[in-house]
Amino acid sequence: MQPAATDAGGGGLLRVRLDLAYDGTDFFGWAGQPGRRTVQATLEHALGVVLRIEPPRLTVAGRTDAGVHARGQVCHVDVTHEAWEAVPGRSSRSPGDALVHRLAGVLPADLRVRGATVVPAGFDARFSALWRRYTYRVGDSAYGVDPLLRRSVLWHARPLDLGDMNAAASALIGEHDFAAFCRPRDDATTFRTLRALRWERAEGDLAVATVEADAFCHNQIRAMVGALLAVGDGRRPVRWPAQVLAARRRDPSVTVVPPHGLILESVGYPPDADLASRAEAARQRRAAPGPGV
Secondary structure, eight states: OOOOOOBSSSTTEEEEEEEEEEOGGGSOOSSOOTTSOOHHHHHHHHHHHHHTSSOOOOEESSOOOTTOEEEEEEEEEEEEHHHHHHTTTTSSSOHHHHHHHHHHTTSOTTEEEEEEEEEOTTOOTTTTOOEEEEEEEEEOOTTOOOGGGTTTOEEOSSOOOHHHHHHHHHTTOEEEEOGGGSOOOTTOOOEEEEEEEEEEEETTTEEEEEEEESOOOTTHHHHHHHHHHHHHTTSSOTTHHHHHHHHTSOOTTSOOOOGGGEEEEEEEOOOGGGHHHHHHHHHHHHHSSSSOO
């Protein structure tokens, strides 16, 4: 059931949350780039076709790099009341259900919109988010990776000790300057609050890392995974990732693992009444020189 329509800042616009999933293998990441196939450009074009408008601009919870997958990505788009109400046409579906159904017939097979919901005007897919949760999957079996999983699992040729990896990971949890694990960007803070980082076995020969934070720096997860793999196979001691973190500068000895093992699983948001205040606080921290989102 759709919530009551909400004017997203005037002008007769509605703010619509889109929940989506994609196989990132054949995309050059989320963000639109001239001449390249990206998730953003593909979805914006499809929305333009279905809504019969110029392709609208999307705001996303977290930009994913080329080759990274998503099961629980979130974005928002502002559309007119007229365009929204026209989506069902002669069908009895709600506008949200109709939009999901019609997009399924327009989008390529490696991109799906799983839900479309009108949200309060204060909702911002990026700045209202409280946390992002990713997983990274590694196969350490001697035979390699199941061919059916090769697009989403990294093969590591040495057996991994998850006990040592979890011991090393525990030192990274909390609020820190993660500059040692990030690709630097001008005027961007590298302070983040890492809420969870743990490894578990799944399906026998898979090692799965679950990583959750308020937000992530560029390449942060893949660099942390690379450091922890070096601990897990015995090349580095358990204390090494903490030592790298404490140095607060990019360490060339840390391997950034390939993108295809990484999946954005879900994004968490506060109750509707707190969406706008959360977004405003996040924008202010982003602009501040110290710790931020």
